Amino acid sequence: xxxxxxxxxxxxxxxxxxxxxxxxxxxxxxxxxxxxxxxxxxxxxxxxxxxxxxxxxxxxxxxxxxxxxxxxxxxxxxxxxxxxxxxxxxxxxxxxxxxxxxxxxxxxxxxxxx
Amino acid sequence: xxxxxxxxxxxxxxxxxxxxxxxxxxxxxxxxxxxxxxxxxxxxxxxxxxxxxxxxxxxxxxxxxxxxxxxxxxxxxxxxxxxxxxxxxxxxxxxxxxxxxxxxxxxxxxx
Numbered sequence: 001x002x003x004x005x006x007x008x009x010x011x012x013x014x015x016x017x018x019x020x021x022x023x024x025x026x027x028x029x030x031x032x033x034x035x036x037x038x039x040x041x042x043x044x045x046x047x048x049x050x051x052x053x054x055x056x057x058x059x060x061x062x063x064x065x066x067x068x069x070x071x072x073x074x075x076x077x078x079x080x081x082x083x084x085x086x087x088x089x090x091x092x093x094x095x096x097x098x099x100x101x102x103x104x105x106x107x108x109x110x111x112x113x114x
Numbered sequence: 115x116x117x118x119x120x121x122x123x124x125x126x127x128x129x130x131x132x133x134x135x136x137x138x139x140x141x142x143x144x145x146x147x148x149x150x151x152x153x154x155x156x157x158x159x160x161x162x163x164x165x166x167x168x169x170x171x172x173x174x175x176x177x178x179x180x181x182x183x184x185x186x187x188x189x190x191x192x193x194x195x196x197x198x199x200x201x202x203x204x205x206x207x208x209x210x211x212x213x214x215x216x217x218x219x220x221x222x223x224x225x
Contacts (some may be wrong), residue, residue, distance in 0.1 A: 035158070043150070043158045090213075104215075105203075107215075
């Protein structure tokens with residue numbers, strides 16, 4: 001009955017590889033997000049999708065490409081992985097109705113680039 | 115099963131009061147515990163991180179304590195201000211490196 005789920009939980013890979021992280025929400029929400037948590041534990045928003053359309057695209061390298069096949073899924077694809085990409089990536093979703101639009105977070109995917 | 119519970123779900127207090135938010139967790143073998151703040155329509159802001167070996171962390175008017183044996187953490191906010199109004203989330207990381215989130219406490223500080 002997990003509300004927001006992410007796969008995989010851990011990802012260890014070599015520099016230069018391409019990898020994807022998947023996110024699914026079963027809350028019927030319209031908006032989904034990807035965040036990166038750096039080594040100092042600060043969360044920074046990367047992307048936001050509303051009804052499969054990109055609405056926020058913060059300054060991230062274009063090696064990062066979000067893909068939303070449907071409203072319940074927002075996947076994050078990363079090309080040519082670099083050491084600095086090592087972090088925990090969180091997916092979140094919200095009803096997308098503005099105002100007090102509470103976000104619900106997944107458990108995170110710990111990415112380690114060697 | 116590892117679970118995180120936050121009580122109360124909502125809290126409304128007059129400006130200037132000191133207040134305590136509670137977070138409890140079911141398995142004491144934690145890696146760390148974090149407190150976040152979520153403002154309406156915005157993302158999360160990290161407030162404090164307490165490692166399993168620590169008992170408390172302080173940042174400005176915020177103080178977070180950790181008691182692993184009882185499975186509890188408290189977030190103390192001194193001299194509350196209207197700008198403190200937000201939802202406060204507790205998240206626990208166990209040795210499997212996954213965060214389990216509490217449902218949050220919605221705090222309203224009345225001027």
